[in-house]
Amino acid sequence: xxxxxxxxxxxxxxxxxxxxxxxxxxxxxxxxxxxxxxxxxxxxxxxxxxxxxxxxxxxxxxxxxxxxxxxxxxxxxxxxxxxxxxxxxxxxxxxxxxxxxxxxxxxxxxxxxxxxxxxxxxxxxxxxxxxxxxxxxxxxxxxxxxxxxxxxxxxxxxxxxxxx
Amino acid sequence: xxxxxxxxxxxxxxxxxxxxxxxxxxxxxxxxxxxxxxxxxxxxxxxx
Amino acid sequence: xxxxxxxxxxxxxxxxxxxxxxxxxxxxxxxxxxxxxxxxxxxxxxxxxxxxxxxxxxxxxxxxxxxxxxxxxxxxxxxxxxxxxxxxxxxxxxxxxxxxxxxxxxxxxxxxxxxxxxxxxxxxxxxxxxxxxxxxxxxxxxxxxxxxxxxxxxxxxxxxxxxxxxxxxxxxxxxxxxxxxxxxxxxxxxxxxxxxxxxxxxxxxxxxxxxxxxxxxxxxxxxxxxxxxxxxxxxxxxxxxxxxxxxxxxxxxxxxxxxxxxxxxxxxxxxxxxxxxxxxxxxxxxxxxxxxxxxxxxxxxxxxxxxxxxxxxxxxxxxxxxxxxxxxxxxxxxxxxxxxxxxxxxxxxxxxxxxxxxxxxxxxxxxxxxxxxxxxxxxxxxxxxxxxxxxxxxxxxxxxxxxxxxxxxxxxxxxxxxxxxxxxxxxxxxxxxxxxxxxxxxxxxxxxxxxxxxxxxxxxxxxxxxxxxxxxxxxxxxxxxxxxxxxxxxxxxxxxxx
Numbered sequence: 001x002x003x004x005x006x007x008x009x010x011x012x013x014x015x016x017x018x019x020x021x022x023x024x025x026x027x028x029x030x031x032x033x034x035x036x037x038x039x040x041x042x043x044x045x046x047x048x049x050x051x052x053x054x055x056x057x058x059x060x061x062x063x064x065x066x067x068x069x070x071x072x073x074x075x076x077x078x079x080x081x082x083x084x085x086x087x088x089x090x091x092x093x094x095x096x097x098x099x100x101x102x103x104x105x106x107x108x109x110x111x112x113x114x115x116x117x118x119x120x121x122x123x124x125x126x127x128x129x130x131x132x133x134x135x136x137x138x139x140x141x142x143x144x145x146x147x148x149x150x151x152x153x154x155x156x157x158x159x160x161x162x163x164x
Numbered sequence: 165x166x167x168x169x170x171x172x173x174x175x176x177x178x179x180x181x182x183x184x185x186x187x188x189x190x191x192x193x194x195x196x197x198x199x200x201x202x203x204x205x206x207x208x209x210x211x212x
Numbered sequence: 213x214x215x216x217x218x219x220x221x222x223x224x225x226x227x228x229x230x231x232x233x234x235x236x237x238x239x240x241x242x243x244x245x246x247x248x249x250x251x252x253x254x255x256x257x258x259x260x261x262x263x264x265x266x267x268x269x270x271x272x273x274x275x276x277x278x279x280x281x282x283x284x285x286x287x288x289x290x291x292x293x294x295x296x297x298x299x300x301x302x303x304x305x306x307x308x309x310x311x312x313x314x315x316x317x318x319x320x321x322x323x324x325x326x327x328x329x330x331x332x333x334x335x336x337x338x339x340x341x342x343x344x345x346x347x348x349x350x351x352x353x354x355x356x357x358x359x360x361x362x363x364x365x366x367x368x369x370x371x372x373x374x375x376x377x378x379x380x381x382x383x384x385x386x387x388x389x390x391x392x393x394x395x396x397x398x399x400x401x402x403x404x405x406x407x408x409x410x411x412x413x414x415x416x417x418x419x420x421x422x423x424x425x426x427x428x429x430x431x432x433x434x435x436x437x438x439x440x441x442x443x444x445x446x447x448x449x450x451x452x453x454x455x456x457x458x459x460x461x462x463x464x465x466x467x468x469x470x471x472x473x474x475x476x477x478x479x480x481x482x483x484x485x486x487x488x489x490x491x492x493x494x495x496x497x498x499x500x501x502x503x504x505x506x507x508x509x510x511x512x513x514x515x516x517x518x519x520x521x522x523x524x525x526x527x528x529x530x531x532x533x534x535x536x537x538x539x540x541x542x543x544x545x546x547x548x549x550x551x552x553x554x555x556x557x558x559x560x561x562x563x564x565x566x567x568x569x570x571x572x573x574x575x576x577x578x579x580x581x582x583x584x585x586x587x588x589x590x591x592x593x594x595x596x597x598x599x600x601x602x603x604x605x606x607x608x609x610x611x612x613x614x615x616x617x618x619x620x621x622x623x624x625x626x627x628x629x630x631x632x633x634x635x636x637x638x639x640x641x642x643x644x645x646x647x648x649x650x651x652x653x654x655x656x657x658x659x660x661x662x663x664x665x666x667x668x669x670x671x672x673x674x675x676x677x678x679x680x681x682x683x684x685x686x687x688x689x690x691x692x693x694x695x696x697x698x699x700x701x702x703x704x705x706x707x708x709x710x
Contacts, residue, residue, distance in 0.1 A: 029548050046339045047447055050454065051421030057455045059447070061339055066448055068455050085252065085342040106457050107524020109546060129254045133309070137261045144268040151275040175482075182480040183408070189488060190468035193498065194461065194530070197505055201526040204509045208516040 025064040027098055031109070035100040039111060041067070042093045042119065046083040049076065052105075058082070060094060068110045069094055070102075075113070081122025091120040221287055221703065223277045228291045229298055230273030236302050237266030242351060243306070247344030255344035258309035266302050286699055293700035296688055300324040303352055310345045312336050314673055321680050322349070327356035328687040329574055331443025331541035331665020334673055334680070338448040343429065346446050350436040356691075357440025357470070357574035358402055394474075401477045402439065409435040409466050416459045434459075438466040440574045443541025443665035451544045457527060463542055464534055471497070471538035471569030475612045492609040493570045496584035497537075504564035505533045511557030529557070532666065537564040539575040541665025551652055551668035558668075562655050565664045566636060576663030576690050578632045582625040584609065589622045631694045635661045639686050646676050656683075661690040 021040040043062035050057040055072050061083065083089025096113035099105075104112075240263045247255040283291075303326070304319035313319040318334040325332045326349055335341070335349075413431035418424065430446055437444040447453040451460060469477075476494060479487035488494060508529055519525035528545055535542045543550070550558075568577015592607040599605060607617040639657025644650045648670050656670040660683040671683070689697055 028546050031549070047453065048422050048426055050417075050456070052455075056421070059449060059453055061448070066339070066453075068449070068452070070455075083339060085250075085340055101518070101520055101524050101528070103520035103524070105455060106527050107519060107521075108455050109452070109549070110455065127252070127254050129257060133254075133257055133261075137257050137264075140261060140264050144264045147268060148271045151271050155275050178483040179481045182477075182483070182485060183404070185485055185488060186469055186472075186477070186480055187408075187465060190465040191461070193468065193501065194464055194534075197502065197530050197534075198522075198526050200502065200505065201509065201530065202522050204512075205516055205522045205525055208513060212517065 021093065023064055024060070024062050024067045028065055028067065028109070031098075031100040034098045037098060038095060038114070039098045040093060040095045041111065042091070044083045044089040044091055044122070045079060045081070046089050048082065049079065057110075060092065061089075068108065069096065069113050070105065070110055071113045071116060075116045078116055078118055080118075081124075083122065086127060087124050088122045090118050090122040093117040093119055221290070222707075224283060224287050225277075225290050225294065226273045227277035228283070228287075229294060230270045230277060232291075232295045233266050233270035233273065233298060233302060236299055237263045237270065239351065239355060240266065240303075240306065240348065243344040243348035246347045247342065250343045252342040252344050255306075255310065255342040258306040259344065259348070261309060262302065262306040265305060269302075286703070289696040289699040290703050293692060293696040296324070296327060296692065299327055299356075300684070300688075303327070303348075306348060307335075307345065310341065312338070312341055312345070315677075317677060317680055318673060321684055323352060324684045324687050325665070326350075326352035326442060326444060328663050328691040329353055329357045329440045329442035329539070329576065330660060330663045330687045331437070332660060332667055332671045332683065332687075333444070334671065334675075336673065338446075341446075346433060349444055350433040350442075350446070353440045353442035353444055354402070354436040357442060358398060397478060398474050401474060401481070405439055405466070405469065406432075406435060409439060409462075412462050413459065413466075416456065416462055417454070419458075420454070420456060434463065435466060438463050438540060438542065439470040441467055441470045441539040441541070441569065441576070441663070442574075443535070443543075445542070451531075451542045452546070457523075460527070460531055460544055463540075464531070467535065467538040467540035467542065470540070471573050471575040473570040473572045475572055476570070479612060487612070490610050492584055492611045493581050496580040496587075497570060500564070500567050500580055500583065501534065501537050504537060504560050504567070505530060507560030507563065508533050508557045509560075511554045511560055515554055532561055533564050536561045536659075536664055536666055537567065538569050539565070539577055539662060539664045541659070543666060547667045547669040550666065555651060558651060558655060561666070562651075562658050565655075565658045565662045565666065566632070568662050568664075576661075578629050578662075581611070582629055585617065585622060585625050586629075588617045592617055628693055628695075632661065632690070635686055635689055639682060642679060642682050643670060646679055657686065661686040663687060663690050 021042045022034070024041055024043065027034045027039055027041070041060060041062065043060040043066075046059050046061045046066065048058075052070070055070055056076060057068055057070060058079065059066050059068050079090055081087055081089050094111060094113050094117075095115045096111040098111050100109060101107040102110050102112070240259050244256055244259040244263065247253070247259060300320050300323045303323040304316065307313060307322055308316050308319035312335050313322065314336065321332070321334050324330075331353075338346075341349075410428070410431045413434050414424075414427045417427035417430055420427075422430070433444070433446045434451075436442075443450075445451060445453065451463060454460075473491070473493055476487055476491050479491075512525075512529065516525060519528065531542070531544050532550065534540075550561075553561075566577060567583055568579050569575020571579045571581040588607045588609055592605055595605045595607070596603070608614050609617070636654065636658045639660060640650060640654035643653025643656060648656075652668045652670060655666075655668050658664070659666050660671075670679075
């Protein structure tokens with residue numbers, strides 16, 4: 001009977017409802033609850049890949065916060081895009097062990113990834129420049145240059161040029 | 165011209181030595197603070 | 213009769229403010245060029261609009277204010293006080309146009325934080341910010357750290373005028389006989405370390421596998437914010453983003469040098485190497501760094517075993533203390549983790565922030581010089597009691613030259629210190645009024661007023677608007693060390709009465 005109950009409980013833990021992703025800020029704000037435990041986070045990979053001994057760092061950003069993830073070198077090939085200006089980074093799901101103070105990395109707060117799943121490949125985004133902004137900038141430029149020119153002409157007419 | 169060059173090189177030498185000393189002094193501070201931390205850490209462990 | 217403010221003062225002040233606005237417009241050409249090189253046309257347009265606005269308003273001010281012949285002290289102080297607000301508004305414009313700020317107030321907060329070399333941020337989605345805007349954020353730190361006025365000093369002002377404005381910027385150390393020469397020397401030191409520091413950081417990041425362009429960009433940004441003890445970083449995780457203890461050590465070198473007086477730099481660079489060991493301020497700084505670190509360590513007693521080893525304990529604790537003391541505000545832990553520290557440890561960091569760095573450096577706070585002066589003054593008073601009444605007791609200290617402690621010096625230092633303490637407490641009380649914990653409010657208030665930038669999480673976009681405005685005032689007042697602001701307030705009061 002006990003064995004059957006254990007099997008059911010373990011099965012439930014792997015059910016999508018219980019193994020759903022946590023937000024990064026929930027983990028960061030409750031570090032003692034998650035320290036040393038397996039967590040699942042979803043977010044965009046951002047910035048840069050930074051190599052270390054036997055692996056590499058990449059930071060993952062969700063809607064609220066970001067955290068560093070330590071991955072083995074074998075996972076590097078999966079990553080296609082890293083988020084920055086004009087680039088949408090790969091949207092991933094990372095399952096790994098959360099460390100409040102990682103013993104391997106001099107006390108860093110990080111996640112040591114067990115698995116990396118690319119949910120949506122990133123892409124380069126076309127810059128969206130609002131037309132109104134361009135028109136405004138152009139008009140402002142013309143009006144301002146004209147105004148500066150007129151003021152300069154008037155000030156030269158009224159008095160000798162001042163020295164800067 | 166030669167005197168000006170000599171003066172410039174002397175200034176440059178002093179500047180380089182000065183910068184080198186300045187780059188080392190924060191490291192000395194950091195290492196000293198580390199030893200203070202180490203003493204604290206060891207005293208905590210030994211008192212437990 | 214003592215002459216008081218008049219409408220002529222408005223004309224003089226407007227003239228120089230016009231020049232400063234034009235200088236700020238010229239400064240924004242750099243991020244515009246970065247935007248063009250990076251192909252960030254949206255950012256280019258933002259800066260174009262802002263530059264045109266700066267030139268237009270600057271020209272209008274110059275046109276309506278005739279060229280003044282001589283600037284007096286009061287006018288110099290008013291220019292300094294107002295120029296910071298002018299810089300804040302004009303520099304917030306391209307930031308707000310980027311779309312990374314919910315309100316214009318948040319953009320103003322960010323620009324004042326940069327100029328005052330504080331480092332508290334309200335920007336959203338920093339990780340997707342354009343290179344142009346990011347360079348502008350860090351360049352503002354660099355300009356602010358050197359002093360907006362110093363920029364203008366070197367390029368625009370005449371000698372006598374320059375000195376009055378230089379003093380208004382709370383830099384009253386005459387490193388060199390001429391204020392223009394002093395300003396040029398400060399810029400020379402800064403540019404030399406810009407090259408050395410950026411390359412060192414770049415090298416560390418290259419070893420980490422970053423491509424050269426990214427490593428150089430990050431190195432340059434971190435240096436500009438670190439040297440000016442501002443604490444901005446190009447990514448939202450601040451220094452934690454890099455997961456790199458070696459990089460943290462390099463930043464410690466940069467921030468400690470940034471917090472050291474330019475007078476000491478001048479002495480060491482010109483062959484007086486012993487100045488680093490003998491200078492009164494450097495000695496006091498070392499003492500207070502170790503004292504505040506000791507307070508923090510004592511605060512952690514009973515909690516030390518939560519750290520896996522000494523290195524991680526040292527990395528977490530010392531980095532925060534040195535960052536706080538130098539006024540940099542760089543952090544390698546989350547704000548929520550800092551808020552969880554034991555109370556005495558947080559208090560140690562608060563004291564470190566409150567004291568600040570050296571006078572005539574890029575650091576903020578009360579300044580170690582004043583702390584040392586109080587110590588010398590107390591020593592003199594104790595000696596006076598010990599010796600016969602008729603004895604004449606003098607107390608000396610070495611700060612580029614032998615200086616004797618006098619009552620006027622102590623009185624000025626005391627006034628400024630009391631002003632700082634009142635400013636720290638005011639922010640703490642206002643924060644508590646809005647429902648935040650008192651100790652954390654005090655932390656945040658000291659961080660703003662001492663231009664540090666460490667945060668326990670109070671500073672956020674959801675913060676009450678009044679608190680944002682109050683922190684802006686704190687950053688501004690802390691940076692200018694009050695006298696310029698008192699003159700400005702008096703100026704406006706007199707104008708209104710007329």
